[in-house]
Every structure is written in structure tokens, then in C-alpha cells.
Amino acid sequence: xxxxxxxxxxxxxxxxxxxxxxxxxxxxxxxxxxxxxxxxxxxxxxxxxxxxxxxxxxxxxxxxxxxxxxxxxxxxxxxxxxxxxxxxxxxxxxxxxxxxxxxxxxxxxxxxxxxxxxxxxxxxxxxxxxxxxxxxxxxxx
Numbered sequence: 001x002x003x004x005x006x007x008x009x010x011x012x013x014x015x016x017x018x019x020x021x022x023x024x025x026x027x028x029x030x031x032x033x034x035x036x037x038x039x040x041x042x043x044x045x046x047x048x049x050x051x052x053x054x055x056x057x058x059x060x061x062x063x064x065x066x067x068x069x070x071x072x073x074x075x076x077x078x079x080x081x082x083x084x085x086x087x088x089x090x091x092x093x094x095x096x097x098x099x100x101x102x103x104x105x106x107x108x109x110x111x112x113x114x115x116x117x118x119x120x121x122x123x124x125x126x127x128x129x130x131x132x133x134x135x136x137x138x139x140x141x
Contacts, residue, residue, distance in 0.1 A: 005017070008020075063101075066100075066101055066104065067101070067103055067104060067107050069107060069108055069111045071111065071115070088118050088119075089116060089117040089118050089119075090117065090118065090119055090120075090121060091112070091115060091117035091119070091120040091121070092120075092121050092123065093108075093120065093121070093122050093123070094122075094123045094124040095123075095124035095125045096108070096122070096124070096125070096126055097125055097126070097127060097128045098126060098127060098128075098137050098140045098141065099127050099128050099129075099136060099137050099140065100127075100128030105140055122141075126141065
């Protein structure tokens with residue numbers, strides 16, 4: 001894990017990395033603390049939500065919708081963009097929540113297999129919960 005910090009330090013610089021880590025720790029304490037109650041950290045909420053969705057016959061359709069990955073193509077015209085980036089294709093994946101559904105990763109891989117793009121950008125939430133083991137999510141990616 002120390003290697004990761006060295007790589008980030010070279011890429012961002014020591015001061016920016018330090019500021020980022022401080023913000024991350026402060027954010028974590030907002031999510032998991034005695035002063036702040038984050039509903040995501042209570043497993044009973046997930047069970048209650050699942051029960052309610054099933055009671056209203058919405059669970060199965062919601063599950064199918066989560067696996068129904070949609071691809072949207074957006075064309076953005078920037079007049080001052082360098083010529084090298086004309087027709088540049090960016091694949092933007094957001095809020096994957098990879099560990100929330102075991103079928104999602106394979107479904108995503110199948111969907112992306114034949115796409116033509118120059119770069120892929122991952123943003124948003126990579127994992128389902130706000131706490132817990134991160135390594136399985138990293139391994140999945």
C-alpha cells in the first residue's frame with residue numbers, strides 16, 4: 001500500500017496529496033461518527049428496504065433495471081480543442097457500485113466489449129457501501 005502513496009506523491013506532489021488525504025479522513029469521519037448518522041451504515045436499513053421493495057413487487061424489476069446498462073452517446077463540440085482530440089471518444093463510467101450485484105461486472109464487460117473509445121474515465125462510487133473492505137472492489141476492477 002505504501003507504493004500507492006509514493007505513486008500519488010509523484011503524480012500530485014506531496015502537498016496536494018497531503019491535502020487530499022486530510023479531506024478524505026475528514027469526510028470519512030463525517031460518514032462514520034457519533035455526531036453523524038449515515039443510514040448506509042446500518043444493515044437493517046438494507047434488509048428493510050429489500051423487504052418493502054418485495055412487498056410492493058418492485059424488487060425484481062429494480063434488480064433487472066440495475067443490470068440493464070444503457071449506453072448514451074453525447075457529442076460535444078469545442079471550437080478551440082486541439083486537432084489531435086477531434087473525434088476523440090471518451091468512455092465515462094460512473095457510480096458502478098461493483099460489489100453491490102455479482103452479475104453487474106460481467107454484464108458491464110459484455111456491454112463494453114465492442115465499444116470503440118480512446119480513453120476510459122471512472123468516476124463516482126466504485127463500491128456499494130461507504131465502509132468495509134476495499135480490496136475486493138479493487139480486484140474486480
